[in-house]
Amino acid sequence: MNPNPTHAKISQIQSELVADGSIELIETRTDAIQRGQDLLPYAMSVFIPALANRKLLTNLERMQSLTQAGFNPVPHIAARRLASEVQLCEFLSRAVDECNVRRVLLIAGDEPEPVGPFADTQAVLDSGILQSCGIKEVSFAGYPEGHSLISTSSLQQALTRKLAWAADAGIGASVLTQFCFAPQHITQFCATLATEAPGVPVYAGMAGPTDILSLMRYARLCGVSTSLWALQKLGIKAATLAMHTDPTEQLRIIAHHCATHSANNIVGIHVFSFGGFPGSAQWMHDVIRAAVPVEQDYPVHSQV
DSSP states (O other): OOSSOOHHHHHHHHHHHHHTOEEEOOOSSTHHHHHHHTTSBTTOEEEEOOOTTSOGGGHHHHHHHHHHTTOEEEEEEEGGGOOOHHHHHHHHHHHHHHHOOOEEEEEOOOOSSOSSSOSSHHHHHHHTHHHHHTOOEEEEEEOTTOBTTBOHHHHHHHHHHHHHHHHHHTOEEEEEEOOOSOHHHHHHHHHHHHHHSTTOOEEEEEEOSOOHHHHHHHHHHTTOOHHHHHHHHTTOOHHHHHHHHOHHHHHHHHHHHHHHOSSOOEEEEEEEOTTOHHHHHHHHHHHHHHTSOTTOOOOBSSOO
């Protein structure tokens, strides 16, 4: 790979990472979807969080709206929040039949005790429910800065088991990383994974445009502590912190890594839209368009 990629090359890689990436829909109202529909590539994956205070079936309405708008909805499945196998079967069956869902993000959930029969993500996999309901691909979470409740070695072993399960089951597997304030932690994590699990697609998570206070609040809620703590320890104030959290700068660092490392699994980015779905969609749109020649275009839901 070129050790000194040009600005044009980096810009092109940035555009491709965003166009081939995904975004999270945090809003509960569906009117935000229309605004994103006019900005994002057709059939982009949009993830729907599984929140502790929201019943799983209530996500079906948003997923139906996403499907109608030309997106691919990807629901989060939090194993420890599932009350029963029946609940999971009903949700996935309806998601597949009514919303054309084929991919899920499977996470454990941070409840101290499981609500139902699933203690972790492996228990969901071993149940066979995903295959029986028609799920074709599973995304697993990756933690570039570790997890506050689980040791790094345990995380690595669990991910290895889950990827092996997917290979044996004939189900597609990918890894979606948690966001952080130090993008080099993401590139280091991805470089290690490229060696340990070559060929497994990785989506590098990053926070979309938002204000600093909201970003720090979400960082604490999501367990992103290491790089946040380090920056705060250095006495970096909110105005300077923006330089470390700007998604464009983080994207540039990840694109540079892709350009200079031949052993690289990163196929796209995943945007956590903490500042709102429309704002993150606009940023993604602008990045994609910045590298598209004026005589070309990319497929969107409507002409832009």
